[in-house]
Amino acid sequence: MYPTLTIRIKHTSGDGASRYFRRGIALLAVFLATLVIYADAKAGKLYRGPVIDAHGHIGGSFDRETMDRVTSANRVRAMTLMARYYPGPAGGRDRPGDDEMGLDLAVRFPGRFIPLVGMQRPILADPDDWLNPDDAVKALLEDTERKLASGKFRGIGEVIVRHFAYTRGKYAELNLPIYSTFTQALSRLALKFDVPIVFHMEGDPALVKNFGRLIGEYPKVIYIWAHNCGRSQAPAIRQVLTRHPNLMCDLGGMTHTGIQTYGAGWPRMESYTALMEVNGKFLPQMQAVYEDFPDRFMIGTDIAHARAMNDQIYGRRIRRFRQLLGQLSPSAAKRIAEGNALRIFKLKN
Ligand SMILES: [Zn+2]
Numbered sequence: 001m002y003p004t005l006t007i008r009i010k011h012t013s014g015d016g017a018s019r020y021f022r023r024g025i026a027l028l029a030v031f032l033a034t035l036v037i038y039a040d041a042k043a044g045k046l047y048r049g050p051v052i053d054a055h056g057h058i059g060g061s062f063d064r065e066t067m068d069r070v071t072s073a074n075r076v077r078a079m080t081l082m083a084r085y086y087p088g089p090a091g092g093r094d095r096p097g098d099d100e101m102g103l104d105l106a107v108r109f110p111g112r113f114i115p116l117v118g119m120q121r122p123i124l125a126d127p128d129d130w131l132n133p134d135d136a137v138k139a140l141l142e143d144t145e146r147k148l149a150s151g152k153f154r155g156i157g158e159v160i161v162r163h164f165a166y167t168r169g170k171y172a173e174l175n176l177p178i179y180s181t182f183t184q185a186l187s188r189l190a191l192k193f194d195v196p197i198v199f200h201m202e203g204d205p206a207l208v209k210n211f212g213r214l215i216g217e218y219p220k221v222i223y224i225w226a227h228n229c230g231r232s233q234a235p236a237i238r239q240v241l242t243r244h245p246n247l248m249c250d251l252g253g254m255t256h257t258g259i260q261t262y263g264a265g266w267p268r269m270e271s272y273t274a275l276m277e278v279n280g281k282f283l284p285q286m287q288a289v290y291e292d293f294p295d296r297f298m299i300g301t302d303i304a305h306a307r308a309m310n311d312q313i314y315g316r317r318i319r320r321f322r323q324l325l326g327q328l329s330p331s332a333a334k335r336i337a338e339g340n341a342l343r344i345f346k347l348k349n
Pocket of ligand 1: 158
């Protein structure tokens with residue numbers, strides 16, 4: 001199915017100018033549709049089933065009608081919402097979000113948005129508070145417990161552990177202890193309410209060891225390691241998935257659909273980081289991982305800032321995922337597109 005191009009033109013008068021305008025718009029629509037078909041033919045087989053966007057965010061300046069429109073237009077049946085409490089780089093045009101916004105969307109568009117208890121918070125930027133939670137962090141844990149007890153939130157995240165800076169400021173470059181009193185407390189909450197936790201942690205081998213310690217201590221908790229398991233290389237991903245049956249990974253932001261995407265190696269690569277695809281083709285080693293572990297991955301667009309939540313950027317990312325999923329066996333594609341997210345977030349099919 002191609003997205004339908006709907007054009008609404010106000011019928012004010014039948015004068016020549018507006019007739020020419022209408023004809024021009026109609027020609028433009030045909031031209032654009034032809035471009036889309038041409039691009040698809042070039043891309044090979046597309047995955048055409050419904051998908052679930054398992055790595056979504058909300059901020060204070062996100063336009064909710066746009067979020068509804070872009071997900072519907074791209075046949076995204078549901079999207080997770082992880083509130084970004086950090087201020088955005090664009091200041092007043094990219095205000096911080098909160099969990100209540102996620103709840104509001106879930107009520108307005110039933111079944112289409114899945115709120116998680118957001119953890120991209122200014123109060124979580126100091127490593128000392130992870131080792132010895134101060135009053136603010138203790139209050140956050142209590143608040144998280146209350147929110148999960150309400151049954152309205154389907155998980156915890158995104159918890160930012162190791163983050164490479166792409167802006168200036170206090171919440172840009174972050175390095176926090178993955179094995180700590182705070183992450184253990186979150187794990188106990190996840191266990192109590194049977195919900196997953198999403199972690200953002202670049203795959204530095206020294207950190208992976210400590211992450212393994214945490215995952216091993218809570219074998220009944222599902223941990224979701226965002227961004228293709230911290231942008232790790234294929235052998236490292238195989239190792240960690242084999243070792244920990246309770247670990248999932250999302251492919252949030254891993255499409256190479258712009259210069260500023262994790263899929264392009266942005267904002268920087270390290271010796272342990274890897275890409276997932278090049279020019280819309282899975283790297284062979286990664287493709288083999290997805291075929292061998294089809295129950296362990298989910299897709300995600302990872303749009304965290306208001307300026308990128310639009311038809312072009314969102315649509316491009318989902319289209320690229322459809323192109324990539326089309327390269328997998330049908331059963332692996334279906335599970336990564338939606339089946340795993342249905343199971344992990346306990347959504348009704
Ligand atoms: Zn992330």
